[in-house]
Amino acid sequence: MLHIERMRMQLPAGFENRASAIARLVGDSMVEFHLTENRTLDRLSLSPVQVSPNATDQEIAHSVAERIATTLRRGT
Numbered sequence: 001m002l003h004i005e006r007m008r009m010q011l012p013a014g015f016e017n018r019a020s021a022i023a024r025l026v027g028d029s030m031v032e033f034h035l036t037e038n039r040t041l042d043r044l045s046l047s048p049v050q051v052s053p054n055a056t057d058q059e060i061a062h063s064v065a066e067r068i069a070t071t072l073r074r075g076t
Contacts, residue, residue: 002030009064018057025061026068033069046071 007023015022049063 002035021057022061025058026064029062029065033065035069035072044071
């Protein structure tokens with residue numbers, strides 16, 4: 001199970017009003033990645049995620065969730 005206590009994202013200008021929806025959708029999208037290893041991390045930093053300016057909140061969230069899952073599988 002993945003528990004995210006706090007998430008901080010840097011979004012491009014113009015995305016400020018979308019941040020809370022994207023963060024919520026990241027959590028929803030994480031279910032798809034079936035992470036099985038139990039770990040506790042104080043911090044997880046990701047490299048920038050490139051998305052289209054026309055991407056939906058769901059598409060952005062899925063990209064971020066995918067990067068989180070990939071980073072966790074690599075062992076950070």
